[in-house]
Amino acid sequence: MTLISVENLSVRYGANTVLRHVDMVVEAGEIVTIVGPNGSGKTSLLRAIIGATKPAVGQVSLKPGLKIGYVPQKLHIDPTLPISVERFMRLTDRVSKVKCEKALETAGVPDLLKRQMSQLSGGQFQRVLLARALINQPDVLLLDEATQGLDQPGSAAFYHQIEEVRRETGCAILMISHELHVVMSASDRVVCLNGHVCCEGSPAVVASAPEYRALFGTGTGGALALYRHDHDHDHDHCETSQEAAE
Numbered sequence: 001m002t003l004i005s006v007e008n009l010s011v012r013y014g015a016n017t018v019l020r021h022v023d024m025v026v027e028a029g030e031i032v033t034i035v036g037p038n039g040s041g042k043t044s045l046l047r048a049i050i051g052a053t054k055p056a057v058g059q060v061s062l063k064p065g066l067k068i069g070y071v072p073q074k075l076h077i078d079p080t081l082p083i084s085v086e087r088f089m090r091l092t093d094r095v096s097k098v099k100c101e102k103a104l105e106t107a108g109v110p111d112l113l114k115r116q117m118s119q120l121s122g123g124q125f126q127r128v129l130l131a132r133a134l135i136n137q138p139d140v141l142l143l144d145e146a147t148q149g150l151d152q153p154g155s156a157a158f159y160h161q162i163e164e165v166r167r168e169t170g171c172a173i174l175m176i177s178h179e180l181h182v183v184m185s186a187s188d189r190v191v192c193l194n195g196h197v198c199c200e201g202s203p204a205v206v207a208s209a210p211e212y213r214a215l216f217g218t219g220t221g222g223a224l225a226l227y228r229h230d231h232d233h234d235h236d237h238c239e240t241s242q243e244a245a246e
């Protein structure tokens, strides 16, 4: 079932066309990652999907009644402001404590309810943002570079958590990331954007596409090789992005 359908989308800011003729769909339950260089229109695409930016041409169709959960890139909270995780989670919606606890558990941080937001590590903070996005049981989660500021193991663990969320809730995930190798192993489909869709497909197909290589090269510190390493061994018990990144 198609949740999000983007057809022939162009986005302009004044005279500047930043996206042209973009077609893309997100199906129920799939993890789709958008990669692309700085300024390639990734955030503009997400903003068009949530209705924050109006298309100049084309359209975005959402499944009727679609519930979207949004995890921002980062959120600044004044460190002198005393606010607990519980209070933060309930700021915008009057949700029950039980629902908060369930969402925190799904986000992989079950014990943080009473902690102060200012005392959380970067990884814990992002998981609380993830939990907040999960509270209303969305059909699709949108993440805009949600691991900025985390180190590589921290990012890998976060994306592993995203896969867990999908497994547990069945929600689809559309995310933007710069960490190509880590994200690739956690994605069903990758869309490579550079003002238009350069190429898309399974991670392996995109990683070897000439358009992708032209943008990112093949020498990304061997990072892609990590994903595309030859499978001469059994991965039956090794399905996490963390392990794939090892």
Ligand SMILES: Nc1ncnc2c1ncn2[C@@H]1O[C@H](COP(=O)(O)OP(=O)(O)OP(=O)(O)O)[C@@H](O)[C@H]1O
Pocket (backbone or CB within 6 Å): 013, 018, 036, 037, 038, 039, 040, 041, 042, 043, 044, 045
């Ligand atoms: N509100 C705006 N007004 C004018 N220009 C904008 C606006 N938002 C973005 N742009 C421009 O549109 C282009 C695409 O920006 P966008 O943020 O979508 O790219 P991005 O791929 O998400 O970039 P990054 O990886 O750096 O976050 C950039 O050239 C940017 O300067």
